[in-house]
Amino acid sequence: EIVMTQSPATLSVSPGERATLSCRAGQSINRNLAWYQQRPGQAPRLLIYGASTRATGIPPRFSGGGSGTEFTLTISSLQSEDFAVYYCQQYHNWPPLTFGGGTKVEIK
Amino acid sequence: EVQLMESGGGLVQPGGSLRLSCAASGFIFSSHDMNWVRQAPGKGLEWISNIRTSGDVTNYADSVKGRFTISRDNAKNSLYLLMNSLTAEDTAVYYCVRDNAVLTGYYFFDYWGPGTLVTVSS
DSSP: OOOEEEEOSEEEEOTTSOEEEEEEESSOOTTOEEEEEEOTTSOOEEEEETTTEEOTTOOTTEEEEEETTEEEEEESSOOGGGOSEEEEEEOSSOSSOEEOOOEEEEEO | OOEEEEEOOEEEOTTOOEEEEEEEESSOGGGSOEEEEEEOTTSOEEEEEEEOTTSSOEEEOTTTTTTEEEEEEGGGTEEEEEEOSOOGGGOEEEEEEEESHHHHSOOOEEEEOOOEEEEEOO
């Protein structure tokens, strides 16, 4: 099983500022990584796949990077609707498909 | 518009069984692999099962293997999850999720239902 580790667990950011979230894989997953956003009380929503490709309708302030074992999700200028929990997921080797523990982005 | 809608959640006693359903619309259901992902209260996401388009190949997380059974009815555009021998650790919101494999060959999740809550308690 490929273990996914996200950091930090909580990130406090002011609106308009930049946020950078990290995700580490327990072994190389090439670029087989997706990011999801989950707002309170809602289902997760796909943001990024292939480590850096934005899903349909995702604004360009969201960008993904990395390969191998180290990945980042950057939100260039936080909007009010971006305060949420973010999860990474690997699909390089499965079963099982595995998620990171999540990073909560909260208002500073 | 792709829509997924789960039903069948509720309160069940430990050791009991429950069957979840997911009604799909807005896409060719029979052409897509489908999954169940769950989220315990206040916790992260856990993939639990996948079923291929024809239903002949299934995969499970170790945590549910031998207790849960995923199935589908392509004629009814429906996905199911039969859950047996439930324990408190199975308490979670269960999401019906489409993956993108048929389009890209990769198993990330492009559409999610709103989820249905399963509570296992006496």
